[in-house]
Amino acid sequence: MRRKSQSADISWRSVARANPTKRTATGVVMRSIASSLLALVVITSACAAPAARSTPETTRAAPTPSATPAPRVHVTVAMGTKGSLILLPWELAKALNYFEEANIDLELQYAANATQAAAALVAGTADLGGSSLDHSIRAQLQGKPTRMIVSFARLPGVALVARPDRKAQLSSLAALRGTTVGVPGIASGAHVLLTYLLRSQAGLDPDRDYRVQAFATAEFAGALERGDVAAAMITDPLITQIISSGKAALIVDLRREDETVKVLGGRYQFTGAVARADTLDKNPALVQRVVNVLVRTLRYIARAPASEIAAAMPADLVGSDRQLYVAALDASKQYLSPDGVIDRGSVETVVKVNGVFAESYPQQAPLRSGDRVDVDALFDMRFVRAALAN
Structure with missing residues (x-):
């Protein structure tokens, strides 16, 4: 088998050498076929390229409808x-x-x-x-x-404020014994806080030790100035306005976190x-x-x-x-x-403070x-x- 294979191989090369024209023609034909195949590949690739290329038209998402406005x-x-x-x-x-x-x-x-x-x-x-x-x-x-x-x-x-001439006296809240204190409303949040403040810091109970009176916002400055109240528990912007005008002085400022935690035991x-x-x-x-x-x-x-x-x-x-x-x-x-x-x-602090208000x-x-x-x-x-x- 090996000898026969070698003979066949020699015979093929011999024929090629013996027929140079035929060999040349064959090479031309092969090169022509290769060139044609190459051209076909190039043409095919060129034709396929646009389909694969990313364009604005092909990548842009379809417009989504705008969300329906919430009803009036x-x-x-x-x-x-x-x-x-x-x-x-x-x-x-x-x-x-x-x-x-x-x-x-x-x-x-x-x-x-x-x-x-x-x-x-x-x-x-x-x-x-x-x-x-x-x-x-x-x-x-x-x-x-x-x-x-x-x-x-x-x-x-909120803040507890007093007439400026009483600020020194009220360095101790116990000095409010026997006086009237103003609040925005009976049983309002400011009233609840006032009750806790005077009970926990000075041992004062309403009715027995002091009186509480409700005033409209516009009435507080006049009530302090006339002496109708010795102090008042109020909110901003009134706090800033009457302190800046010299009609009141700060006694306890619960707008500040440090003082709130000190007085109430928490936020x-x-x-x-x-x-x-x-x-x-x-x-x-x-x-x-x-x-x-x-x-x-x-x-x-x-x-x-x-x-x-x-x-x-x-x-x-x-x-x-x-x-x-x-x-x-x-x-x-x-x-x-x-x-x-x-x-x-x-929230727990609020419940605790209201518990004291309930006692009073x-x-x-x-x-x-x-x-x-x-x-x-x-x-x-x-x-x-x-x-x-x-």
Whole structure:
């Protein structure tokens, strides 16, 4: 087999040498075929290239239809003192047209005080509310639960002030024995805090040791000046305004976190947006739209200069002295929440403080001795978490 194979191989080469013309022709034919094949490959590749090339037409995604706008809705909000910075997000969001951009027609309904505003929410005459957490404790124990859904003031944001000539005397709060102290409303958040402050720091009980009288915001300065009250527990911008004007002096400043922790034993979730529990269950989509706006507003407050915020507010809320209002806004940044989040510990402090208020005002307090409060049912962070995630 090997010999035969060699012979065949020799014979093939011999034929080639013996027939050079035939060999040349064969080579030409082979080269011609190779060239044709090469040309075919090039042509095929050239023809195929455009199909593989990325072009704007082939890579551009098909246009997606725009999201359906949320339906126009009318929302009423019951709140207390007009222009109070502890409720600023409601008024500022409206002034900035944030609610309008969310297709929400917001109506702010002002009550004489926070207690009446909270009652309006519970009664169903308002969709949402702006008040302190104390009122949600009362509503829960009455079987008509409301829940805070956004934090506004994560500290009390209030201060005890007195006439300047009495500041030295009031270095000890016990000096308020036998006097009258002003508050924005009976059983309001400021009243609850005043009761705890004087009880825990000076051992004073209302009625027995001092009297409490409610005043409208515009009446406090005059009441202090005339001596109708020895001191008052008030909120900004009034705090900044009457101190700057020399009509009052700071005694206890619960706008500051260090003083709040010292006096109350922890942070204190004061005011925020509040909703009835049935509203949260029946209309969560609407609640989410409102919360989105409020969280957006709180973030704006945290980053914007106070002068810019003041420029956006209605003139009747700013007042005649813009510089004083700007100063009050600057002070508010230390107690207004930057994101609307509520922590459980600050809610527990509120329940503790209200327990002391109950001992002094068993008929007016939101809870009584022996009442058990479900702390976790006083607030709901689902909507804030969703807003922050977006």
